[in-house]
Amino acid sequence: MQGTEIASLINRVGMGDRSAFVSLYQATSPKLFAICLKILRDRTEAEEALQEIYIKVWQRARTFAASAGKPATWLAAIARNHAIDTIRARKPITDDIEEAYDLADESARDPEQQIVLADEGRRIEACMRELETVHAQAVRRAYVEGLSYLELAEELRVPLNTVRTWLRRSLLKLRECMQR
Amino acid sequence: MTTGEQSGGKHSHDDILAGEYVLGVLPLEKRRELERRMQDDAAFAQLVQRWEAEFSDFNADYQEQAPSATVLARIEERLFGGRTVNTNGSLWNSASFWRWISVATSATAVAAIVYAAFPEKWQGATPLVAELATTDSQVNLLASYDAESGRMHIVPVATGKTDEKSLELWLVMDGGKTRSLGVFQPGTNGDLIIPADMRNSITEGTTFAISVEPFGGSPTGQATGPVIAVGTARWG
Numbered sequence: 001m002q003g004t005e006i007a008s009l010i011n012r013v014g015m016g017d018r019s020a021f022v023s024l025y026q027a028t029s030p031k032l033f034a035i036c037l038k039i040l041r042d043r044t045e046a047e048e049a050l051q052e053i054y055i056k057v058w059q060r061a062r063t064f065a066a067s068a069g070k071p072a073t074w075l076a077a078i079a080r081n082h083a084i085d086t087i088r089a090r091k092p093i094t095d096d097i098e099e100a101y102d103l104a105d106e107s108a109r110d111p112e113q114q115i116v117l118a119d120e121g122r123r124i125e126a127c128m129r130e131l132e133t134v135h136a137q138a139v140r141r142a143y144v145e146g147l148s149y150l151e152l153a154e155e156l157r158v159p160l161n162t163v164r165t166w167l168r169r170s171l172l173k174l175r176e177c178m179q180r
Numbered sequence: 181m182t183t184g185e186q187s188g189g190k191h192s193h194d195d196i197l198a199g200e201y202v203l204g205v206l207p208l209e210k211r212r213e214l215e216r217r218m219q220d221d222a223a224f225a226q227l228v229q230r231w232e233a234e235f236s237d238f239n240a241d242y243q244e245q246a247p248s249a250t251v252l253a254r255i256e257e258r259l260f261g262g263r264t265v266n267t268n269g270s271l272w273n274s275a276s277f278w279r280w281i282s283v284a285t286s287a288t289a290v291a292a293i294v295y296a297a298f299p300e301k302w303q304g305a306t307p308l309v310a311e312l313a314t315t316d317s318q319v320n321l322l323a324s325y326d327a328e329s330g331r332m333h334i335v336p337v338a339t340g341k342t343d344e345k346s347l348e349l350w351l352v353m354d355g356g357k358t359r360s361l362g363v364f365q366p367g368t369n370g371d372l373i374i375p376a377d378m379r380n381s382i383t384e385g386t387t388f389a390i391s392v393e394p395f396g397g398s399p400t401g402q403a404t405g406p407v408i409a410v411g412t413a414r415w416g
Contacts, residue, residue, distance in 0.1 A: 007404075014407040015352050015389045018260065025252055030244035038242055039204075047251050054255045062407045069229060073236040080204065088208040124234045142203040144241045149205045171199035172192070178234065 006071040007064075014061035025054055031072075032079040039083035039146035049086055053079050084146045127177035135170045138163060198227035202235055348397050351378065352387035352410070361388075363397035386413045 006027060012020035032053055036046035056078050064074055128136045138156060141147055149167070153160040200206050201214050218225040349361040349372060359381075362372045374382065391398070392405040 008402065011391070011403050011405075011407060012358075015350070015358070015403070015410050016387060017352065018256075021259075022252070022256075025255070029251070030246050031239070031242060033247040034242035034245045035239075037245060047247055050247055050251055051255050051258065055259060058259055062410070064406065069233060070236070072239065073233055076236060076239045077232045084204040085208065085211065088211065124237050139203065140238060140241075142205050143235055143238050146204045148207070152205065167200070167203065167205060168196050171196050171203075174234075175195055175199075 003071055006075075010057075010061050010064045010071055010074075013058060014064060021054075021058060024057070028072075028075055029054070032075060035076060035079040036083050038144060039080070040087055045086070046083075049079075049083050053082050056082065080146065087146055088148065123178055124174065127174050130177055131170050131173060135166045138166050139170050139174075142167065194224055195227050198224060199231045201228055202231035346393050346395050346397050347390055347408070348393045348403070350389045350391065350403055351381055352389055353381075358389070358403055360398065360401065363393070382413065384413060387411070388413065 006024070009020045009024040009027070013024055029050065033046060033050050036049040036053070037043065040046045040049060057075065060078070064071070069077075128139070131139070134156070138152055141155070142152055147155065149160060149164050152167075153163045156163060158166075197214065201211065206214070214224075214228075218228060347364045349364070350358040351361050352358050359378070361374055361378060364372055387410065389403065389407050389410040391403040391407045393403070394405070398404050
């Protein structure tokens, strides 16, 4: 289904249209369910999460166009955020993230400039190739699997502070690259 | 706007923080804190949205998988249950001939009221009213209905960036199809005359919606922009 069709369904859901809601669910639930499964790694929990996600979709559909994003991105963000919140609540971690961000500040730009640049995006894959392989993997796994810093450190067998620095520096490099 | 080292540094810090939020690596309390911040800090919310858009390419890594067929049924049960969708009691039940309502909506506010009664229905002093609940869009509506002429007046007082947009009123029919009832013309007093052939379609249970459309109205004949208000008519 085309993005514009999905967008139109979301707008109709925003008007309280139940049949549009069912169509939207049928078109998009396999993707959102995949997100839940990947992050929660448990089918029952993933199905419970999927219920909550579509209830949020129903409730938030009216605000969709206001966010001016692509419909697939909007839906995936709701699903990822819910799944990540669920897993964070399940496995509370004491992770002191309030430490200083000791990163070079090379990418300061005006907010106005940022908005214009946002439309140029779409180069994340190219920019990922500019990162060291292990850093790029850390970024991708964090996003796709919803891993916390602690889990990433364990999976990659590096100290917590190291993985945190990798990710923050990678974010900075990605931003620089995408603004080039 | 952002001059000086401080703002640049802070901005960069915020951008990284927004990226960490979107990656999902932060603990729950920090996520909650940032979500609260997004409510008030539009610049920060925009940083988050940008990372979301950029990282969305990674969503290709999620291999589609069908959930159990029972999930949809459970969602529908929870959302719609056996209950019928109902609105609150009538706020205005006066049969006053001419009435102006000024409603300013803000942050989480609800309620723009539209009178959609028709002369022949007025004799029992029961005007048909619809409460159009708005989302957090910054739109003020001034609504009135003149029973004698069959005119509904809604003066949208757009705030912020709706300058080059139009507000369009929709009739939402069974099955969710929409029919345009008209576009509110800016710079006028907000008259919107419901086409004669549409008047019979408006009755108790009719759902109205107002969306923000490109200037002059939806190019497709269906609502394309954000729906800022939706509500069901009932006998007030």
